[in-house]
Amino acid sequence: MAPTAKRPRRKLVARPVTFSPFARSAAHIASAYMIKRQMIENKLHEFCQLTPNGECKCNDKRNIDETESDSDGESSEGVVQADFAFFDPKPDDFHGVKTLLQTFLDNKEWNLSGFVDLILEQTTVGTVAKLEDDDDDGLFSVVTALNLGRYKDHKCMKELEDYVLSVCHESNLVDQLRVLFSKKARDVGLLVSQRVVNLPAQLLPPLYDALFDEVSWAVEDEPTEQLRNSFRFKTYLIVTKIYMHKKANGKLGEKADSEEEPVIYVKAEDELFHELKNYVSMGLVMAVEADKIPTFRKQLRSLIDDEP
């Protein structure tokens, strides 16, 4: 049964200029400047609409009432438009994805390049978010789900497994984690989701929707039986960062205020994952059951829409 909605496809716009290496280099410099400017100027008030060909267009409008961070003295009348689009991962995205995943395993030296290669090879499941026009090569976000069993022979996955098992301080959970990595590996998907720090939150529901939709499409569309089964995830493993209050014996406790909540989530959706039962560790590594995902999607949408 073919899916009715098309999965996000790259727009094929004829732009002969950008095929020349010089133009790519010039565009790279221009985009680095533009991205920096937009990072500074982006304030978060936007809408998201799904266009017919499956892309998400987000319009950034500066909130005229917010004058607090007008540090460069520009008038706040200006409206900054940013159209984000989602693409399948391509080999060209190597440097962008690698930069985003630099701190994935904290400071450990591991085969990050190999890991990024794995992500980029899996074009059926996985999304990168970039700006709409093709001139930019700046990557803002990457999400993907890697089947632990399928890739478990790769050096980077072994290093990841060793690291995750070694940082887990609770012995009873270590055993559960170990089982996830070995016996149940075929049903476990490693959920990788990284983005630039101030990416508009409105992008998150479509981004996660794109990922989980691709997973369900892959289950139906992959050419071989083995590949199809590799996307039937029963559990998602998530490795992420939180700030845990010092008094609560956290590893990453940074804020010492007593009014602060015990756990501060760097990424908003982690809080939702954490509540959806079945997590395995101190909020750094979570295993979420796949059937909880629709609940997560609904909650995420309402969380983002309710935020001022």
Place this chain on the structure above:
Amino acid sequence: MATRLQFENNCEVGVFSKLTNAYCLVAIGGSESFYSIFETELADVIPVVKTSIGGTRIIGRLCAGNKNGLLLPHNTTDQELQHLRNSLPDSVVVQRIEERLSALGNVIACNDHVALAHTDLDRETEELIADVLGVEVFRQTIAGNILVGSYCALSNRGGLVHPHTSIEDLDELSTLLQIPLVAGTVNRGSEVIAAGMTVNDWTAFCGSDTTATELSVIESVFKLREAQPSAIVDEMRKSLIDSYV
């Protein structure tokens, strides 16, 4: 022989190290494996010195040097300066210079005979470079970039420049520098050559993302395949004896 390595998961090896024919500087704070790879390669041939410059680890981009001397920016502390003077061979003149463009590694590209300099460099600095490093200085750009030190890597036997350098520019630079030049990339398509690798006459160190193709280009243009440190020394010995006679 070219070696691939990383500094703390970062492939920009040329930022954290500086390699010349007479010494090698390495940033502190990296893992011991980074330091030991240099040690293994360079063994007893040249000293490998751990240092910081101005309290930072980006020493490769802040200093410029060759076998005759080493130039340091004005923000080098006195202790660092003293440490370097003590650790480097006596033949190497270590000099701290007052220059507005303090990232000397980015504005100066040099080997033992010629140097390329940023177009806006002070006249005094240019003279100091000629004095301390014993080179002829040329103000040049590479593929339109004024940061010559970043976009090319030079040794006495060859050079690798920014991939978008035109053929005319390549010829012109090659004539100036009197060495064969090739336009290429390092670290899987990165154009900032000098940040991604560091090289001398017999060995090179590149970031671990460098592809096999890039590595073979590097080994061929810098003539690293047959190179052994003793070969260089023997060549020098022959020429010394000739001139003496």
